[in-house]
Amino acid sequence: MSEVLSRPPAGRAQWSRCPGCRLFLYERKLARNLGVCPECGWHGRLTAPGRLDQLLDAGSRRALDIPVATGDPLGFTDSRPYPERLREARASTGLEEAVVCARGAIEGNAVIVAAMDFRFLGGSLGAAAGELIAGAAGVALSERTPLLIVTASGGARMQEGAIALMQMAKTSQALGELDEAGVLTVSLITDPTFGGVAASFATLCDVIIAEPGARLGFAGRRVIEQTIRQTLPDDFQTAEFLLEHGVIDLVRPRSVLRGTLGRLLATAARRPPAGLPPEPGPDAAHLVTDPAALPDRDAWETVRSARDIGRPTTLDYAGQVFEEFLELHGDRLAADCPAIVGGLARLGGLGVVAIGHQKGHDVAELTRRDFGMPMPAGYRKAARLMRLAAKLGLPVVTFVDTPGAHPGAVAEEQGQSVAIAENLRLMAALPVPVVAVVTGEGGSGGALALAVADRVLALSGAVYSVISPEGCASILWRDAAAAPRAAAALRLDARRLLGCGVLDAVVEEPDGGARGAPAQTAARLRAALAATLRELLPLDAAAVVAARRARFRRFRGEGPSGIADPH
Structure with missing residues (x-):
């Protein structure tokens, strides 16, 4: 084609x-x-100036003055001398190099943009192009302004030999400095993006968005097929293929790119004037800290209720608790596990990173999402998003609702235990506030991998345990029918978990429960999160981490904090 x-x-x-x-x-x-x-x-392909005109707010574009010089380090000649090819590229495009850099705004949000132009020697990455990318990153660093890179390239510029190769390291280093400074980076992948560009700055950004059908890869399709003597899938290396395999976050048609980028920049960068979510409303009264104030419910009935597929899911809450939620995808390694969802959100104007288990409301969705049982890729996706939160200084909110981590040979082959363990360690040291809410079923380490938090809340109809009642009954009573007895023995309901200190507070569900009153439940949950974050946000990073570690250090055999079981 x-x-x-x-x-x-x-x-x-x-x-x-x-x-x-x-x-x-x-x-x-x-x-x-x-x-x-x-x-x-x-x-279709756009020129770099055309791309800037489409993305930036009218009248906001200002060229960046980044001095560069293109030399001929090798004295390279193929059918024509390299300097002659450069002169021809400049004459035909009106550009000095394959990258155009500017500052501007997208829907009112300041941004530094470096846009590549495929017309200029195939958008190849030479010394001058690398210097322009690194220079734009330097401006973003000095001004603490998000950086957007629009890629379109066949790879490193062969006519500059190893000097071109060094640009991969130079540009990657520049993005690393932005990581250290907590400055958001975004790449927009356009067709094609290959070679040294794909293997450096294009895939190092915090968020990777691609246009439909855009191809991204290290080696081209023809080279791969000739090397391995195999026929590749028709969609190989396309944006859609890469989204499914966890490499990119989003595929967005050009018509909605400005809106998507505007939402992303606003959610990641804007703060309310006081840096806190709004004062909680009257629904905050439903945040219960006294176990005696909760009704004594039958444990097995609570388990059955917590598993009800009519209860709201993470995506349901994301759409009602937050004013904005932009879902991001992929572990950047191999897959996009559908049993864990996450992304950037706003709560009362405050940017947060929201992550949670996702089940479903019907058999088709439950099956597609593996009944909310994550594969290792799901935990690695969660870890990636938590690291993004730490970089940007955004609090983390997690929604826990899973029977447990996915069991099976493939999960074990992919390192299920390692993925969970790494999340536990990562969350214990995150330098931002973390609030976890058990919204339904909190099953074993698969649940805890999203619940090492400063404050652990639960809905009053939720459960949280080391094992399922059926599993416990099969092991200890050798009879799965003893599950109700096991549920009572495990003391897995919210009242008893609050009493022993596993929970810090319980969000009381309205009459009819979360299933019967989802909007009211979401309103109470929103108020509870706002109140909890207002308590945590004034603390500095060191205090947050120290208190979180102390919280989990307290769990000893005699019961944490000396809190008695109210039963």
């Missing part, structure tokens, strides 16, 4: 043929549609 618009026969110069559906398109209509075919959705 051709990757650029082809011209029609003479006399029809205002028309172009779409490489996707092969239809002729009126160029003015194509331009009005942002270079996207209105028939098949094929995304």
Whole structure:
């Protein structure tokens, strides 16, 4: 398939043929549609200046003055000398190099942008292009402004040899400095992005967004097929393929890119004037800290209620507790586990990172999401998002609702125990406030991997235990039918968990429970989170970590904090 618009026969110069559906398109209509075919959705290549015009707010664009010089370090000549190719690229594009850098705003949010232009020697990464990327990162660093990199490249520039190779290290180093400074970085992958660009700054950003069909990879398809003598899938290295395999966060059509980037920048960067969520409303009265104030419920009935597929899921709460939720995907290694969801959210204007187990409300969704039982990729996705929260200084809110981690050979082969253990260690040391809420079923280490928090809350209809009642009954009573007896013995309901200090507070569910009154439950949960975060946010990072570690250090055989079981 051709990757650029082809011209029609003479006399029809205002028309172009779409490489996707092969239809002729009126160029003015194509331009009005942002270079996207209105028939098949094929995304045509844009110039770097055209890309900046589309993304940045009108009148906000200002060129960055980053002095660079392109040399000829090798005296390279193929069919023509390298300097001649450079002169031709400059003349045909009107650009000095393959990267254009600017400052501006997207929906009112300040941003530094470095946009690559494939027309300039295939967007190849040479010394000057690397210096422009690193220079834009330097401006973002000095101004503490988010950096957006738009990629379009065939890879490192061969005519500059090892000097071009060094640009991979230079640009990666520049992004590392932004990580250390807590500055948000975003890459927008456009077609194509290969080689040294893909293996450096393009995939090192905090959030990776791709246009539909955009290809991203280290080696090209033809090279791989010739090397391994295999036929690759049709969608190999496309944005959709990479999303499924956990490499990128989002695939967004060009028509909604500005909106997506605006939401992302706002959620990650904006703070309310006081740096705190709003004062909790009257629903905050439903945050219970006295176990005696909770009703004494039958343990087995509570277990059955906590498992009810009608109870709200993490995504349900994300849509009602927060004003904004932008889901991010993938562990950046191999997969996007659907049993854990997470992303950037806003609570009363305060940016937070929200993560939770996701079950479903019907058999199809439950099956697709493995009944909320995460694979190792799910815990690694959660860990990636928690590290992003630490970098940006955003509190973490987790929603716990899982029977446990996914059991099975594949999970074990992929390091299930290691993934859980690493999350426990990571959460214990996160330098930002962490609040966990058990919303349904808190099963074993699979639940704890999202619950090493400063404050652990639970809905009054939730349960939390070292093992399922059925598992306990099968092991100790050798009879799964003894599950009700095991549930009572495990003391896994909210009242008893609050009494022994595993929980810090309980959010009382309205009449009818979370299933019967989901909106009211979400309102109470929102108030509880706001109240808890207002308590934690004034603490500095060292105090937060020290208190969290002390909280879990207290759990000894005699019961933490000397709190008696109210039963």
